[in-house]
Amino acid sequence: MSTLLAGRVIRISERNGRFSERVKALSGEEIDLCFQCGGCSSACPMTSQMDLLPSKVMRLVQLGEEAVLKSRTPWICSTCFNCAARCPRGIDIANVMEALRQMLLRSKFDHLKLETVGREELREIPPIALISSLRKFTS
Amino acid sequence: MRFAYYPGCTLKTTARNYEDSALASARALGMELLELPRWNCCGTVHALAKDDVMHYLAPIRVLVRVEDMNREGILEGNYRLVTLCAMCYNTLKRANGVVKEDPDRMRKLHDIMEREQPYEGKVEVLHLLELLREMGFEKVAERVERPLTGLRVAPYYGCLLLRPRGFGIDNPDSPRVMEDLIRALGGEVVEFPYRARCCGSYHTVERKDIVAEAAYKILSQAREMGAEIVALACPLCSFNLSERQDEVEREFPGFRKIPVVYFTQLMALAFGLGEDVCGLDQNHVDPRPLLRSKSLI
Amino acid sequence: MGEERSTVTIYVMGKAYEVPASLTIMKAMEYIGYRFVRGAGCRAGFCGACATLYRKKGSYKLEAALACQKVVEDGMYIATIPFAPAEKRTYDINKLRPTPNVLLEYYPEIARCLSCNTCTKACPQDLQVMDYVQAAIRGDIEEVARLSFDCLSCGLCAMRCPAEIVPYNVAQLARRLYAKYLAKTSEHLMRRLKEIEEGKFDEELKRLKGLSREELKELYDKREIRV
Ligand code: SF4
Ligand code: SF4
Numbered sequence: 001m002s003t004l005l006a007g008r009v010i011r012i013s014e015r016n017g018r019f020s021e022r023v024k025a026l027s028g029e030e031i032d033l034c035f036q037c038g039g040c041s042s043a044c045p046m047t048s049q050m051d052l053l054p055s056k057v058m059r060l061v062q063l064g065e066e067a068v069l070k071s072r073t074p075w076i077c078s079t080c081f082n083c084a085a086r087c088p089r090g091i092d093i094a095n096v097m098e099a100l101r102q103m104l105l106r107s108k109f110d111h112l113k114l115e116t117v118g119r120e121e122l123r124e125i126p127p128i129a130l131i132s133s134l135r136k137f138t139s
Numbered sequence: 140m141r142f143a144y145y146p147g148c149t150l151k152t153t154a155r156n157y158e159d160s161a162l163a164s165a166r167a168l169g170m171e172l173l174e175l176p177r178w179n180c181c182g183t184v185h186a187l188a189k190d191d192v193m194h195y196l197a198p199i200r201v202l203v204r205v206e207d208m209n210r211e212g213i214l215e216g217n218y219r220l221v222t223l224c225a226m227c228y229n230t231l232k233r234a235n236g237v238v239k240e241d242p243d244r245m246r247k248l249h250d251i252m253e254r255e256q257p258y259e260g261k262v263e264v265l266h267l268l269e270l271l272r273e274m275g276f277e278k279v280a281e282r283v284e285r286p287l288t289g290l291r292v293a294p295y296y297g298c299l300l301l302r303p304r305g306f307g308i309d310n311p312d313s314p315r316v317m318e319d320l321i322r323a324l325g326g327e328v329v330e331f332p333y334r335a336r337c338c339g340s341y342h343t344v345e346r347k348d349i350v351a352e353a354a355y356k357i358l359s360q361a362r363e364m365g366a367e368i369v370a371l372a373c374p375l376c377s378f379n380l381s382e383r384q385d386e387v388e389r390e391f392p393g394f395r396k397i398p399v400v401y402f403t404q405l406m407a408l409a410f411g412l413g414e415d416v417c418g419l420d421q422n423h424v425d426p427r428p429l430l431r432s433k434s435l436i
Numbered sequence: 437m438g439e440e441r442s443t444v445t446i447y448v449m450g451k452a453y454e455v456p457a458s459l460t461i462m463k464a465m466e467y468i469g470y471r472f473v474r475g476a477g478c479r480a481g482f483c484g485a486c487a488t489l490y491r492k493k494g495s496y497k498l499e500a501a502l503a504c505q506k507v508v509e510d511g512m513y514i515a516t517i518p519f520a521p522a523e524k525r526t527y528d529i530n531k532l533r534p535t536p537n538v539l540l541e542y543y544p545e546i547a548r549c550l551s552c553n554t555c556t557k558a559c560p561q562d563l564q565v566m567d568y569v570q571a572a573i574r575g576d577i578e579e580v581a582r583l584s585f586d587c588l589s590c591g592l593c594a595m596r597c598p599a600e601i602v603p604y605n606v607a608q609l610a611r612r613l614y615a616k617y618l619a620k621t622s623e624h625l626m627r628r629l630k631e632i633e634e635g636k637f638d639e640e641l642k643r644l645k646g647l648s649r650e651e652l653k654e655l656y657d658k659r660e661i662r663v
């Protein structure tokens with residue numbers, strides 16, 4: 001797992017504060033309640049593909065570190081709600097992941113480029129797969 | 140007993156065997172599932188962002204149709220909506236829960252849906268498994284003509300039938316409903332820890348590798364615990380755990396394919412409704428050799 | 437209220453014009469000096485070339501109409517949409533099959549439909565556009581063909597769709613598939629085609645070809661019209 005922010009000094013500034021507030025508003029979650037127990041990360045089935053653990057994402061959001069938007073983690077999250085089931089502070093981390101995805105999707109960004117999905121694939125995959133991935137990954 | 144029924148897009152395309160076997164089994168139990176006369180895709184995933192309105196239009200429109208059915212006299216005071224697909228179930232149920240408690244969002248939705256009757260919040264979203272439990276598994280057992288004797292079935296729930304808390308059909312930590320059903324059908328239940336592990340879901344479009352890894356873990360664990368067949372309730376789980384076994388086989392040498400069926404196919408089979416209704420020929424990993432070896436077909 | 441005004445004010449590209457109240461948008465624009473090279477065809481509400489968006493003074497609603505059909509109203513802000521930027525996918529209809537996934541295969545973006553119904557509200561033909569897009573997602577080719585039968589491919593639904601779907605191209609593929617693979621073949625037509633092939637009308641045609649212009653005219657005037 002790479003350390004996206006290793007060795008960087010994180011400054012808590014007004015800008016950082018604004019970023020945290022936006023994530024809180026979009027996700028509806030009390031992000032400050034997180035006390036870094038790591039429960040979400042140990043429950044998450046997708047960590048082998050992530051560059052930041054879910055708990056680390058939570059910490060960076062608390063600190064208002066916008067670089068978290070560059071992380072692969074929200075795009076690897078499969079919205080399985082395992083993390084939420086394990087959080088002792090009652091945070092639904094899946095909602096935080098959605099907020100981070102939405103922040104990018106709402107700025108003319110598409111994670112899934114439909115043109116790259118081949119005809120052969122499209123012939124096979126059920127509507128439910130296409131609909132859900134387009135909902136999650138395109139704006 | 141008649142119920143409004145929402146099929147969802149995939150039950151009309153790649154998961155016809157799910158719908159056919161479910162409708163026939165329900166009928167055999169005296170339930171008539173009436174497809175909504177007019178319906179749209181629910182969106183498949185619940186919109187989690189707090190300020191979202193647009194993505195609520197699809198599920199709420201579906202709920203309005205249930206109230207329409209009652210207004211038009213197709214149903215009389217029955218606002219229960221039965222679903223089969225786990226994703227439809229979750230999306231409709233969650234959207235229903237949100238708008239009932241958020242009049243502001245509801246007002247915005249009514250504004251956009253100006254051509255619809257306003258949603259009165261009367262609908263209750265159910266999964267067929269909940270209805271079966273309510274009716275009682277002893278009733279289900281009574282209807283069995285050809286018990287699934289000796290068939291070792293691993294029930295797989297995936298995510299959205301159980302989570303998030305408060306929206307599942309059963310206790311997320313120790314679900315029973317599919318287990319009870321399989322026992323009622325005369326089968327042997329194989330419980331395995333990964334029965335609620337994510338199948339990789341929507342990653343199947345652009346990250347087959349993620350899905351293949353998840354499917355490998357889930358299916359090989361079921362096998363190790365002694366399962367011969369996996370039963371589930373979602374057409375996306377089904378695609379990821381059956382069609383994607385081709386991928387698993389390529390990436391994980393030594394993997395042995397295992398048939399995956401809808402729980403309703405097992406019901407139809409045990410009720411003796413015939414192979415045609417079960418649509419077993421449409422399952423990607425053919426369950427028929429196994430079922431034949433157990434003299435179940 | 438006094439007399440109906442005989443002229444109304446419309447705004448074309450933001451500029452105000454007084455035009456006779458009885459004109460269609462298309463005629464009114466010609467009246468003030470526009471010449472249509474593209475964006476007009478049949479002038480009868482059939483070809484779909486004259487798609488137009490407008491707003492009326494005092495209303496937030498963005499409305500859609502065919503310029504050759506819609507009569508001007510006072511305070512209309514008008515923008516014609518002579519062409520909707522959209523790509524029709526290429527396919528060989530003879531090689532396709534009416535499978536449940538075929539519409540999604542060629543137009544996968546329909547999976548983005550939000551069921552917002554904006555397309556339906558924009559359609560000058562009053563089609564249930566949302567419903568046919570939804571039927572397309574679930575592979576119901578026959579339903580798409582039925583619901584979209586009167587589509588003119590005017591493009592207005594596509595210009596309004598927040599999911600960037602081009603409904604009419606999807607519908608056209610569905611109607612083609614329906615006609616080729618699903619619709620019942622007309623037995624009358626088949627019988628008649630066979631008769632033609634077998635030369636039933638060859639004599640008659642030969643005779644007609646040999647007639648003079650005058651003789652043809654006379655024959656035409658005396659023709660029997662059966663209702
Ligand atoms: S919802 Fe996302 S972050 Fe949470 S456990 Fe599942 S995959 Fe991991
Ligand atoms: S489980 Fe909850 S409290 Fe623990 S690290 Fe994750 S978000 Fe923070």
Ligand code: SF4
Nearest residue numbers: 559587588590591593
């Ligand atoms: S469906 Fe679309 S393209 Fe067809 S007539 Fe209606 S608005 Fe025009």
Ligand code: SF4
Nearest residue numbers: 549550552553555597
């Ligand atoms: S305008 Fe687009 S997103 Fe809205 S219902 Fe029509 S096709 Fe679907």
Ligand code: FES
Nearest residue numbers: 477479483484504
């Ligand atoms: S010009 Fe053909 S529809 Fe208007």
